[in-house]
Amino acid sequence: MTDSTPTVFCLPDDKHVPVEEGYNLLQALLIAGINVAHACGGSARCSTCRLHILTGAENCEPRTAAEQEMAERLKFDDSIRLACQTRIKGEVAARRLILDMEDEENASQLEEGNMGEAIGREATATVLFADVKSFTSLSDVLPPYDVIHLLNRYFRRAGAAIQRNGGHVDCYIGDGILAVFRWEEHEDATLRAVKAGLDLLEVATGISGYVESWYGRGFEIRVGIHSGPVVAGRLGDATMQRDTIIGDTVNTASRIENACKEAGVPFLISAPCMEMVRDSVEAGRTFALELRGKEGTHDLHEITGLKGDS
Numbered sequence: 043m044t045d046s047t048p049t050v051f052c053l054p055d056d057k058h059v060p061v062e063e064g065y066n067l068l069q070a071l072l073i074a075g076i077n078v079a080h081a082c083g084g085s086a087r088c089s090t091c092r093l094h095i096l097t098g099a100e101n102c103e104p105r106t107a108a109e110q111e112m113a114e115r116l117k118f119d120d121s122i123r124l125a126c127q128t129r130i131k132g133e134v135a136a137r138r139l140i141l142d143m144e145d146e147e148n149a150s151q152l153e154e155g156n157m158g159e160a161i162g163r164e165a166t167a168t169v170l171f172a173d174v175k176s177f178t179s180l181s182d183v184l185p186p187y188d189v190i191h192l193l194n195r196y197f198r199r200a201g202a203a204i205q206r207n208g209g210h211v212d213c214y215i216g217d218g219i220l221a222v223f224r225w226e227e228h229e230d231a232t233l234r235a236v237k238a239g240l241d242l243l244e245v246a247t248g249i250s251g252y253v254e255s256w257y258g259r260g261f262e263i264r265v266g267i268h269s270g271p272v273v274a275g276r277l278g279d280a281t282m283q284r285d286t287i288i289g290d291t292v293n294t295a296s297r298i299e300n301a302c303k304e305a306g307v308p309f310l311i312s313a314p315c316m317e318m319v320r321d322s323v324e325a326g327r328t329f330a331l332e333l334r335g336k337e338g339t340h341d342l343h344e345i346t347g348l349k350g351d352s
C-alpha cells in the first residue's frame with residue numbers, strides 16, 4: 043500500500059480498508075475480513091453485496107453494464123452500488139447493507155479457501171412441472187394412507203419416465219413434480235422433456251384405471267414446460283438441505299402447467315420450447331393466455347404426441 047492507495051471506510055465495521063489496484067470493493071473488503079454477502083460470487087447476478095456510498099461517490103468508477111442492468115431492475119438510486127462491480131480511485135465511505143447476524147452466518151461462503159464463490163450455479167435447462175388434477179378433492183375423500191399409497195405409486199412410475207428421458211426429478215411438491223432437463227447434459231433436452239411429459243400422461247392414464255376401480259374416481263395430470271436460465275443452489279437449514287433450481291424459468295413452467303386449467307388441455311409448452319421441437323411433435327391448438335405475474339399474453343402450444351420417427 044502506498045500513500046496514494048484508495049481506501050474505503052466501511053460501516054458498521056468502522057474499518058479503513060485499502061483497495062489495491064486491480065481489486066474491486068468486494069475483493070478488498072473480503073481480504074480485510076469484512077463479511078460482505080456475495081451470493082452470486084461477484085458477477086452482478088444478485089444484489090447481496092450492495093453498499094450505500096455515504097461520501098466519495100465521485101471517487102467511484104462508473105457502473106459496469108451488468109451493474110447498471112441490476113440497478114435498473116431493482117430501482118437503485120445512485121448511492122447504491124454493487125461492491126463486486128465497483129472500483130474506486132480515492133477515498134470512499136460506505137455502509138454494507140446486508141449485514142445482520144443471520145446474513146453473516148449465511149455468508150459462511152466467506153470461509154477461508156471459499157472466498158468469493160457463488161452459492162449457486164447458473165445453467166440453462168428445460169423445466170417440467172406436472173400436477174394432479176383435482177387432487178385436493180381426491181385427498182379430501184381418501185384416507186391419508188391411501189393418498190400416500192396412491193401418490194407413491196404415481197411418483198415411482200413418473201420418476202422412472204423422467205429418468206428414462208434423461209431428466210432429473212428436482213422435487214415433489216405435494217402432488218406436484220418439478221423435473222429438470224439440463225442442456226449441458228443433452229443438446230435435445232427440450233425434446234426429452236416433451237417426451238417425458240407425454241410419458242407422464244400415459245402413466246396417469248395407466249393409474250387412472252387402478253384409481254377408478256379402487257376409489258371410483260379418475261386420475262389425470264397437467265403438464266407445463268418452459269426453457270431458460272436457472273440457478274441451481276442448496277436451500278434449507280442445517281437440519282435439512284436439498285439442491286434445487288430457482289428462477290423465472292421455473293416459475294414460468296409452473297404457470298404454464300397452471301394455464302392448462304384455463305385452456306382445458308393436459309399438456310402445454312411455451313413458444314420458445316415449441317421452436318425447438320416443432321419438427322418432432324404433434325401439436326394441437328395454440329392459446330394466447332395471460333400467465334400470473336407476467337405481462338401481456340403468451341402463446342402456449344398444446345402437445346398431443348410425437349411425429350412418427352421422433
Ligand code: FES
Nearest residue numbers: 082084086091126
Ligand atoms: S456478489 Fe452478487 S452482485 Fe455482487
